[in-house]
Amino acid sequence: MTSGRSLLLIADIGGYTAYMGSHRMRLAHAEVNTGRLLEKVIRAVPDFDLIEIEGDAAFLARHADTVDESMVAQTLKAAVAMHRAFHLERQYVATNLCPCNGCTQANNLKLKFVVHVGEVATQTIRRRRKLVGIDVIQVHRMLKNPVDVPEYVLFSEEFYRTADAPLPGPVHEVSQDLEGIGPSRGYFVDVADLPAAQTPLPDPTLLGRVGRTLAVAASGVPYMLGRRRRTAYEQTRHAS
Numbered sequence: 001m002t003s004g005r006s007l008l009l010i011a012d013i014g015g016y017t018a019y020m021g022s023h024r025m026r027l028a029h030a031e032v033n034t035g036r037l038l039e040k041v042i043r044a045v046p047d048f049d050l051i052e053i054e055g056d057a058a059f060l061a062r063h064a065d066t067v068d069e070s071m072v073a074q075t076l077k078a079a080v081a082m083h084r085a086f087h088l089e090r091q092y093v094a095t096n097l098c099p100c101n102g103c104t105q106a107n108n109l110k111l112k113f114v115v116h117v118g119e120v121a122t123q124t125i126r127r128r129r130k131l132v133g134i135d136v137i138q139v140h141r142m143l144k145n146p147v148d149v150p151e152y153v154l155f156s157e158e159f160y161r162t163a164d165a166p167l168p169g170p171v172h173e174v175s176q177d178l179e180g181i182g183p184s185r186g187y188f189v190d191v192a193d194l195p196a197a198q199t200p201l202p203d204p205t206l207l208g209r210v211g212r213t214l215a216v217a218a219s220g221v222p223y224m225l226g227r228r229r230r231t232a233y234e235q236t237r238h239a240s
């Protein structure tokens, strides 16, 4: 087990519970789509290591032996890159040719971020890196917060205070009572206020839309075929 200072970031898909719904086919497509969205988000920031996919969120980290004054600005830039990758893919998912709710309603999904810096211990179990420590708990607790805009980057006070230059958008303060940690202050930026996030996305290409349609088709396209395709589970049941 080694320990060191790390920058901890969670990119979390908002609106996920309502989106997942309960219908099985919608669920299958919703799962494929959220998987694709998270993959694009992770790929947008090669400087970060993926620690774990946690349902609708990606937990990322980066060594931060020296947290310099530009790190907050750099992290904000990384968040904008992830946000853009997410929305570009979301647009493709929502305009793919499948009419199910898991695809058409992807447009309601949002992306938000929480960021903290702290001392973490690294455990490698079966080649998988795992981060442990109170700061890992803290960054996760930060997801439950009173921020009332759909897409934001929320910094812990410890991290935010390292910035010495003003950020490219208005910063708002929030107070949180983090379970098991106590009262804590945070600072957030509304992604919609960031100039870099306002560049319009290119229109989806037909080829890209067809590609996304094929990606979900692997898990069944009942509405398009006019009948339900049997799942592997059902096929086994019929066979027995």
Ligand SMILES: [Zn+2]
Binding pocket: 029, 098, 099, 100, 101, 102, 103, 104, 216
């Ligand atoms: Zn679908």
